[in-house]
Amino acid sequence: MDALPPSASRLRIDRAALIANWRWLAARQPGAACAGVVKANAYGLGANEAVQALQAAGCRDFFVSNWREAGALLPTLHAPARLAVLHGVGADDMAAAVASPARPVLCSAEQVARWRPTGRPCDVMVDTGMNRLGVDPAMVAAGGLDGLDIDTLHSHLACADEDSPMNQRQRDSFAALVARQRPSRAALANSAGICLGESYGFDLTRPGIALYGGIVHPLQQGGIRPVARIEARILHRRDVPEGATVGYGARWTARRPSRLATVQLGYADGWPVTLTGRASAMNGACAMVGRVSMDLTVFDVTDAPDVSEDDWLPIDFDLGQTSSASGRSVYEVLTALGARFERRWE
Numbered sequence: 001m002d003a004l005p006p007s008a009s010r011l012r013i014d015r016a017a018l019i020a021n022w023r024w025l026a027a028r029q030p031g032a033a034c035a036g037v038v039k040a041n042a043y044g045l046g047a048n049e050a051v052q053a054l055q056a057a058g059c060r061d062f063f064v065s066n067w068r069e070a071g072a073l074l075p076t077l078h079a080p081a082r083l084a085v086l087h088g089v090g091a092d093d094m095a096a097a098v099a100s101p102a103r104p105v106l107c108s109a110e111q112v113a114r115w116r117p118t119g120r121p122c123d124v125m126v127d128t129g130m131n132r133l134g135v136d137p138a139m140v141a142a143g144g145l146d147g148l149d150i151d152t153l154h155s156h157l158a159c160a161d162e163d164s165p166m167n168q169r170q171r172d173s174f175a176a177l178v179a180r181q182r183p184s185r186a187a188l189a190n191s192a193g194i195c196l197g198e199s200y201g202f203d204l205t206r207p208g209i210a211l212y213g214g215i216v217h218p219l220q221q222g223g224i225r226p227v228a229r230i231e232a233r234i235l236h237r238r239d240v241p242e243g244a245t246v247g248y249g250a251r252w253t254a255r256r257p258s259r260l261a262t263v264q265l266g267y268a269d270g271w272p273v274t275l276t277g278r279a280s281a282m283n284g285a286c287a288m289v290g291r292v293s294m295d296l297t298v299f300d301v302t303d304a305p306d307v308s309e310d311d312w313l314p315i316d317f318d319l320g321q322t323s324s325a326s327g328r329s330v331y332e333v334l335t336a337l338g339a340r341f342e343r344r345w346e
């Protein structure tokens with residue numbers, strides 16, 4: 001069978017920027033090792049490539065959400081790098097989990113009871129206020145984890161990207177639990193938590209979004225580099241007279257004779273409809289016009305008259321700006337980018 005033709009849209013992913021971001025985050029907490037959270041296919045960018053790059057840069061700890069993600073990643077991972085599974089181990093996961101070199105991050109009393117008979121190493125997530133996943137602190141205080149072979153004891157901050165008193169409360173209750181349990185390692189901070197000060201570092205940090213260019217704390221401005229750029233191939237270019245309208249609902253009207261370029265970039269690609277009227281290409285030279293549709297958007301390239309059909313149009317994609325313009329978090333914007341993009345690591 002013939003090979004498929006190339007994709008008409010692509011993410012250009014900057015490996016050196018990913019590594020620089022990991023090093024920047026690691027340097028904020030010099031007393032702690034810095035992991036790489038590569039769940040959800042490394043926030044949509046490609047977990048295997050991300051692990052390859054970070055592993056070569058010296059990252060030794062990786063986290064995924066579940067055992068399916070773990071299975072897909074293990075062939076890429078080499079000792080001494082290790083993998084842990086944030087959602088722990090459900091009844092249906094046991095067979096895969098005991099056969100895997102990855103550790104579960106146990107997150108409930110039921111999971112602890114399920115894992116204990118295996119005698120195998122594990123991590124444990126303890127809840128300090130997130131009330132999402134995590135064993136009850138009272139269980140830790142009562143010795144409910146004693147006898148487990150705990151590699152790393154974790155907790156997770158609920159408000160790390162805000163200046164909230166909750167951060168200190170969580171840190172202090174976690175520190176007390178660590179003092180009680182004395183695990184080999186303790187880990188609390190995500191990307192934003194890394195920037196809250198040395199007392200949040202413990203032994204290991206778990207950044208995700210900032211590795212991929214998401215800025216979630218003011219200190220990261222200027223330190224964290226963009227990792228993904230978007231380019232879309234011009235499917236069609238047309239010249240329209242003043243007064244012509246574009247797209248569903250005829251939402252945009254040309255105020256001058258205009259040159260338009262249509263690209264494959266739509267809400268089915270995770271390009272938010274709420275960006276209608278709020279996006280551009282070529283460093284602001286070409287406004288996005290008309291409503292975002294499922295597969296297509298149109299740019300006004302009148303001021304960039306040299307672009308032609310089949311050229312790659314560089315779409316302005318700053319995670320922070322795209323997030324505020326679309327009303328979605330940087331996490332949502334990044335992880336929504338769909339399967340139709342070629343992911344080109346360079």
Ligand SMILES: *Cc1c(COP(=O)(O)O)cnc(C)c1O
Pocket residue numbers: 037039086156189190191192206207208209210
């Ligand atoms: C997703 C996740 C992280 C990474 O969070 P970021 O905000 O993306 O840095 C860290 N720890 C846990 C438990 C997570 O679920």
